[in-house]
Amino acid sequence: MDLLWLIFLAGLAALPPIGEIHKQLILLGLALFQLFEGRLLAGSVRWGRPLAVVIKIALATLLIAHTGQVAINSSYYPIFYVPVVTAAMLYGPWGTLGWTATASAAYCSYLWPALRQYSLNPAALEELALRLFFFFLLAMIINRFVMETRRQRDLYRQTAESLAGANRQLQQAQAETRRAERLAALGQLSAGLAHEIRNPLAVIKGSAEMLQQSLQPAAAGTPAVAPDANPAVAHELAGYISSEVNRVNLLVARFLDFARPLRLQRSPVGLAELLDRALADAQERWPASPVRVERDYAPDLPAPALDATLCERAFANLAANAFEAMAELPPGAARLTVRAAAAAEGGRAGVHIAFADTGPGVRPELREQIFNPFFTTKPSGVGLGLAIVAKIVDQHGGRLRLCEDGPGACFEVFLPLSA
Numbered sequence: 001m002d003l004l005w006l007i008f009l010a011g012l013a014a015l016p017p018i019g020e021i022h023k024q025l026i027l028l029g030l031a032l033f034q035l036f037e038g039r040l041l042a043g044s045v046r047w048g049r050p051l052a053v054v055i056k057i058a059l060a061t062l063l064i065a066h067t068g069q070v071a072i073n074s075s076y077y078p079i080f081y082v083p084v085v086t087a088a089m090l091y092g093p094w095g096t097l098g099w100t101a102t103a104s105a106a107y108c109s110y111l112w113p114a115l116r117q118y119s120l121n122p123a124a125l126e127e128l129a130l131r132l133f134f135f136f137l138l139a140m141i142i143n144r145f146v147m148e149t150r151r152q153r154d155l156y157r158q159t160a161e162s163l164a165g166a167n168r169q170l171q172q173a174q175a176e177t178r179r180a181e182r183l184a185a186l187g188q189l190s191a192g193l194a195h196e197i198r199n200p201l202a203v204i205k206g207s208a209e210m211l212q213q214s215l216q217p218a219a220a221g222t223p224a225v226a227p228d229a230n231p232a233v234a235h236e237l238a239g240y241i242s243s244e245v246n247r248v249n250l251l252v253a254r255f256l257d258f259a260r261p262l263r264l265q266r267s268p269v270g271l272a273e274l275l276d277r278a279l280a281d282a283q284e285r286w287p288a289s290p291v292r293v294e295r296d297y298a299p300d301l302p303a304p305a306l307d308a309t310l311c312e313r314a315f316a317n318l319a320a321n322a323f324e325a326m327a328e329l330p331p332g333a334a335r336l337t338v339r340a341a342a343a344a345e346g347g348r349a350g351v352h353i354a355f356a357d358t359g360p361g362v363r364p365e366l367r368e369q370i371f372n373p374f375f376t377t378k379p380s381g382v383g384l385g386l387a388i389v390a391k392i393v394d395q396h397g398g399r400l401r402l403c404e405d406g407p408g409a410c411f412e413v414f415l416p417l418s419a
């Protein structure tokens with residue numbers, strides 16, 4: 001912008017009267033002022049604005065005096081557009097009108113000396129009126145444009161501010177929701193754990209009390225078991241205690257699997273071998289199971305960087321669920337298909353692994369709950385299997401979901417190739 005101004009003023013300097021040193025000095029003054037106007041306005045808006053307009057009116061008035069035989073007739077009169085446009089840009093409509101009137105008055109002040117020598121004929125008066133009229137017209141057009149731009153800028157700023165405010169509120173609300181969700185999840189988890197431990201504890205307590213009643217305290221020289229105690233009953237009660245302790249032990253071990261923070265040790269793994277090991281684990285646990293396992297591994301399976309132990313545990317849990325779901329099916333009807341193929345999700349390359357069975361499937365109303373810790377529909381289930389799978393998959397940056405298609409249940413895992 002400054003450069004354009006300088007070119008424009010240099011153009012004026014190159015036009016006649018060229019030898020008029022005052023004219024050139026005034027143009028130089030205008031050019032210099034134009035360059036420093038920004039700083040003046042930035043330093044003090046209150047005084048900078050009127051000063052900028054006044055200086056420009058003064059320079060324009062001087063220029064007129066040095067560019068015409070009769071100043072009021074000078075062809076340089078449009079130089080008054082400079083202060084007029086400046087005022088239109090810095091002030092509102094009334095301020096612009098006021099400053100345009102001041103500039104017009106400064107221009108008309110040259111009527112005074114001119115009228116001493118010449119008389120003002122109607123044609124000259126019309127010409128003067130036209131020039132003044134154009135000062136006002138230009139001022140008002142520019143001011144209207146500037147005001148509209150300013151209004152839109154304010155509107156934009158207000159919108160941006162309210163959007164930022166809304167965004168802050170949203171973030172706060174999200175943080176609060178997350179906190180509430182975390183607390184709710186923790187509460188659910190603790191309640192589930194307490195519930196799971198209470199049942200075996202009740203059995204242990206009952207068995208211990210009955211055992212205590214059937215046994216006499218061991219006195220010196222007498223056998224520990226009272227003559228009327230039934231050793232078979234005592235044996236059975238002790239068996240309950242032992243199996244319930246085992247149950248609590250298993251629960252605690254599984255809970256620790258779930259609750260312990262996972263530290264992944266990633267290394268490229270052969271997926272096919274990993275899946276085979278998990279399936280073999282399930283087959284070993286249920287050697288008499290009717291389930292027939294079908295493997296559908298893509299030939300070009302990539303080797304993602306995974307924690308092999310944890311992923312094997314996750315796949316073993318999925319396989320165990322499928323074996324358990326199909327335990328009652330007649331041989332031939334129970335089929336577990338394990339699919340593995342390269343895939344991409346959310347712009348990330350990875351692998352899809354699906355465990356699809358022909359069991360009864362998951363009822364629609366349970367689809368959300370089955371991933372909650374301690375949710376189980378099995379009499380001897382703990383309800384941590386899928387929660388552990390979900391945690392391991394999450395830690396790998398992957399995703400676990402229950403597919404809606406297929407007759408039985410189908411759990412699909414996506415694991416990215418790397419972190």
Ligand SMILES: Nc1ncnc2c1ncn2[C@@H]1O[C@H](COP(=O)(O)OP(=O)(O)OP(=O)(O)O)[C@@H](O)[C@H]1O
Nearest residue numbers: 321322325361370376377381382383384385386409
């Ligand atoms: N393949 C499946 N077919 C049908 N239902 C399933 C299947 N897998 C999981 N479920 C349902 O999801 C529930 C939760 O499974 P999850 O593995 O978390 O716990 P669980 O198997 O009951 O107990 P455990 O902690 O011993 O694994 C199961 O009780 C069952 O109702």
Ligand SMILES: [Mg+2]
Nearest residue numbers: 317321385386
């Ligand atoms: Mg399970």
